[in-house]
Amino acid sequence: MNTSNGKATRERHVAVFAFPFSSHPPLLLTLVRRLATALPNVVFSFFNTKKSNQTLFSELSCDNILPYDVWDGIPDDYVLVGKPQEDINIFLGVAEEELRRGVKLAEEDIGMKVSCLVVDAFFWFSADMADEMNISWVSFWTAGACSLSAHFYTDLIREKSAQLKGSTGPDDEISDLIPGFSVARLCDLPGGVVFGNLESPFSTMLHKMGRNLGRATAVPINSFQGLDPDITKNLSSKFKLFLNIGPFNLLSKEKSQLKSSDEFSCISWLENQKPRSVAYISFGTVCKLPPHEVLALAEALEHTKTPFLWSINNDSKKHFPKGFLEKISDNGMGKVVPWAPQVQVLEHFAIGVFVTHCGWNSVLESIGAGVPMICRPVFGDQQINTWMVERVWRIGVRIEGGSFTSHGTCCALQQVLSNESSKTLKERIETFKDVAQKAVELNGSSNQNFKTLVDVVTGVSL
Structure with a gap:
């Protein structure tokens, strides 16, 4: 004591x-x-x-x-x-x-x-x-x-x-x-x-x-x-x-989000990407995707040629498609890390979508950065948060069927990154971003x- x-x-x-x-x-x-x-x-x-x-x-x-x-x-x-x-x-x-x-x-x-x-x-x-x-x-x-x-x-x-x-x-x-x-x-x-x-x-x-x-x-x-x-x-x-x-x-801005803590060089990698082109993927420290969903998400990223930054624990990497890590390393399409400074990443100009479990902190951080979401809720408040994101605030989409499949993920990535609907999502979340920033003035x-x-x-x- x-x-x-x-x-x-x-x-x-x-x-x-x-x-x-x-x-x-x-x-x-x-x-x-x-x-x-x-x-x-x-x-x-x-x-x-x-x-x-x-x-x-x-x-x-x-x-x-x-x-x-x-x-x-x-x-x-x-x-x-x-x-x-x-x-x-x-x-x-x-x-x-x-x-x-x-x-x-x-x-x-x-x-x-x-x-x-x-x-x-x-x-x-x-x-x-x-x-x-x-x-x-x-x-x-x-x-x-x-x-x-x-x-x-x-x-x-x-x-x-x-x-x-x-x-x-x-x-x-x-x-x-x-x-x-x-x-x-x-x-x-x-x-x-x-x-x-x-x-x-x-x-x-x-x-x-x-x-x-x-x-x-x-x-x-x-x-x-x-x-x-x-x-x-x-x-x-x-x-x-x-x-x-x-x-x-x-x-x-907590110490964990300072630039000096970017031990896996996420920001320097993002600096070489096109504006609003990258999918940032993270499901927090507690949620863990089933192996078949890790595989399906990786396949969708590869099929759509979507640049991505994926924060995932090392144990789950074994569920990637064979040769996936080598391929993305060679062509520079993606970066896989065990941890990323999330607030700093989301605020980067290269990020176009946040693929998330829709935990409340992640939702607020996405709103604060003006980044639309693709939601795959797992437990707790994540389902109702997803309902709000997709149906009430209309600043993101729920993954089709509630879990990652190659086809459903391809559709979601296209919807948020390249369809006409993506413009509406971005406009709406920018509006909420402004409201949030005014609230903390x-x-x-x-x-x-x-x-x-x-x-x-x-x-x-x-």
């Missing part, structure tokens, strides 16, 4: 609970760093697992952010067997007890009672903790308003889908299924709403989260006003404070909403 220096200068103590998986911790830390900069006399105790904290704070030094380790629930002699969400479910079994214990230790360590909880929205039980402590509860949603709405209205959606059972299929468009949506499809809802194992610890957590969010003092999200006006209007009527405070990728809506959040954290009467 850490000890703080200069305790006499501390005016308030804010406890932060990170959900230690995927992109959740770095996004929450980005928010806390902004708060810590705006509030130098407030100390933030940041609770996270040891493994995640070591990654986050290896190069970060901030006087008023103090990392505290909580147990991940996995005994030293336990071996994970690879069940779906196994590590998450184990952590959820100990999370509340660990966080309660951690808060008590931090209060003793820092010498101040916690005056506000800033938490990943997944930690629904922290609403009860805030009530017991008689303090503000800030529940941060790392993704978009579309997925948040699906979880908030889970009970309503289940009720409506039960009434429609037998008359409506999962692929059918349903009017007024979710407030704020003109139409939606059951198949595009995040797992745990109507499909999947609804009794799993993860699904139960999401359901309880949706039921408890209305208790939050504020619900900030990593998005921007103007992207989802109808959903924002609806959720603003349900929450005490619903605050679009992003997109984070436009507010702060000094007097923009996201910065104004952030000031409101600062008032919540400091206890200023609103």
